[in-house]
Amino acid sequence: MNLALRWLSPALLLLSIPLGARLLAAPANQTAPTAPRKLSLPASVEPFERVELHARAVGYVVEVRGERGDVVTAGQVLARVDAPDVHAALALAKAELLERGQLVAAAGLGVANAEAALFVARSQATRWEAEAQLHTKTLERQRILREQGAITAQELDEAESAAQVASAELEIARAKARLAQTELDVAGGKLAVAQAQLPVAEAKVAAAEANVAFLELRAPFAGVIVERRVSTGDLARGGGTPGGMFTLQRVDTVRITFDVPERDAASVKRGMAAEIRVPGATPRVVAATVTRTSGALDGRSRTLRTEIELSNSGGEWLVGSFVDVTLTLAGETK
Numbered sequence: 001m002n003l004a005l006r007w008l009s010p011a012l013l014l015l016s017i018p019l020g021a022r023l024l025a026a027p028a029n030q031t032a033p034t035a036p037r038k039l040s041l042p043a044s045v046e047p048f049e050r051v052e053l054h055a056r057a058v059g060y061v062v063e064v065r066g067e068r069g070d071v072v073t074a075g076q077v078l079a080r081v082d083a084p085d086v087h088a089a090l091a092l093a094k095a096e097l098l099e100r101g102q103l104v105a106a107a108g109l110g111v112a113n114a115e116a117a118l119f120v121a122r123s124q125a126t127r128w129e130a131e132a133q134l135h136t137k138t139l140e141r142q143r144i145l146r147e148q149g150a151i152t153a154q155e156l157d158e159a160e161s162a163a164q165v166a167s168a169e170l171e172i173a174r175a176k177a178r179l180a181q182t183e184l185d186v187a188g189g190k191l192a193v194a195q196a197q198l199p200v201a202e203a204k205v206a207a208a209e210a211n212v213a214f215l216e217l218r219a220p221f222a223g224v225i226v227e228r229r230v231s232t233g234d235l236a237r238g239g240g241t242p243g244g245m246f247t248l249q250r251v252d253t254v255r256i257t258f259d260v261p262e263r264d265a266a267s268v269k270r271g272m273a274a275e276i277r278v279p280g281a282t283p284r285v286v287a288a289t290v291t292r293t294s295g296a297l298d299g300r301s302r303t304l305r306t307e308i309e310l311s312n313s314g315g316e317w318l319v320g321s322f323v324d325v326t327l328t329l330a331g332e333t334k
Contacts, residue, residue: 036328036329036330037328037329038326038327038328038329039260039264039326039327039328039329040324040325040326040327041258041259041260041324041325041326041327042258042322042323042324042325043256043257043258043276043308043322043323043324043325044256044257044258044320044321044322044323045254045255045256045317045318045319045320045321045322045323046254046255046256046257046319046320047223047249047250047251047254047255047319048250048251048252048253048254048255048309049221049223049249049250050247050248050249050250051220051221051244051247051248051249052243052244052246052247053078053217053219053220053244053245053246053247053248054244054245055079055081055214055217055236055237055245056211056214057081057083057086057211057214057215057236058083058235058236058237059081059082059083059084059086059215059235059236060081060082060233060234060235060236061079061080061081061082061230061231061232061233061234061235061236061245062080062081062082062232063079063080063232064078064079064228064230064231064232065077065078065079065080066078066079066219066225066228066246067225067228068225068226068227068228069224069225069226070224070225071222071223071224072219072222072223072224072225072248073219073222074219074220074221074222075218075219076218076219077216077217077218078217078218078219078225078245078246079216079217079230079245079246080215080216080217081214081215081216081217081236082215083215086208086211086212086214086215087212089208089211090205090208090209090211090212092208093201093204093205093207093208094205094208096201096204097198097201097202097204097205099201100194100197100198100200100201101198101201103194103197104191104194104195104198106194107187107190107191107193107194107195108191110187110190110191111184111187111188111191113187114180114183114184114186114187114188115184117180117183117184118177118180118181118183118184120180121173121176121177121179121180122177122180124173124176124177125170125173125174125176125177127173128166128169128170128172128173129170129173131166131169131170132163132166132167132169132170134166135159135162135163135165135166135167136163136166136167138159138162138163139159139160139162139163142155142156142159142160143156143159217245217246219248220248221248221250222250222252223248223249223250223251223252224248224249224251225246225247225248226247226248226249227243227244227246227247228245228246229243229244229245229246229247230245230246249319251312251315251317251319252311252312252313253309253310253311253312254309254310254312254317254319255291255307255308255309256276256288256307256308256309256310256323256325257305257306257307257308258305258306258325259298259301259303259304259305259306260293260303260304260306260327261302261303262297262302262303262304264329265297265303265304267327267329267330268290268293268304268306268327268329269290269293270290270291270292270293271289271290272289272290272327272328273287273288273289273327273328274287274288274289274290274308274325274326274327275287275288275325275326276288276308276310276323276324276325276326277323277324277325277326278323279322279323279324286310288308288310289308290306290307290308290327291307291308291309292306292307293305293306293307294306308325
């Protein structure tokens with residue numbers, strides 16, 4: 001019997017052991033996961049965007065069009081500033097642009113005149129070149145005729161003189177053509193300089209117009225004015241108003257922000273389910289999902305900043321209020 005048991009396979013030996021004995025013999029390091037747990041954290045309702053509006057120009061406020069609580073649209077004028085020097089700079093820039101345009105036109109006319117003069121000079125040079133060739137051939141024939149005694153010495157002298165005059169006129173015409181070409185090059189240079197200065201003048205006008213546009217303080221996005229710190233007659237300091245002239249918040253979408261402790265930070269992921277509990281006389285619970293996390297712990301609090309975005313088109317979320325956020329974290333292995 002002992003010899004037979006010695007040859008039994010380990011599997012058969014395991015089957016021969018009672019179930020209770022096998023459970024008692026299980027390794028002590030095996031663990032079982034615990035049930036998911038709830039993590040509740042305080043959170044706050046914040047605007048999707050918030051901005052302090054400052055004046056870009058130095059001047060006196062002549063009109064205020066925004067009040068605390070006003071709902072404004074993107075680009076809406078909230079205040080106007082009067083700055084005569086800004087308007088004067090724009091007028092000066094426009095005058096300079098007009099002058100540069102006139103210089104370009106004048107330089108273009110100069111190029112056209114120089115091209116016409118060059119054409120005339122080259123035409124005259126071509127004419128005198130033909131004249132010189134004609135008189136040269138005539139002189140050659142006159143010399144042959146003189147050798148034959150067919151013409152007088154006076155006639156030969158006249159032919160030689162005509163050939164010399166034609167040659168001199170040709171040189172003068174060629175010199176005039178060279179001068180006309182030089183004048184055309186100079187006119188072209190003036191035109192290039194004038195054309196190069198024109199964009200500079202245009203840029204000055206654009207900059208001056210931008211400064212004039214800054215005299216109107218506009219809303220960068222649609223939202224609600226939550227603070228007004230300006231009155232008609234105030235001196236706008238070009239960004240120096242403490243706290244800005246207005247505080248504008250975008251509240252059509254809100255952020256629910258909360259901080260997750262370090263020990264649970266690794267369990268919080270984008271897209272995980274969450275519940276938002278709104279306290280009050282009639283508490284309510286809103287289902288949501290995590291929109292984003294900071295991706296790193298705050299160096300001082302050792303917490304992970306987490307956000308949930310919610311639509312607030314109906315105005316049900318009051319910016320600045322407190323709510324509770326509950327996350328369902330996966331169970332731990334024990």
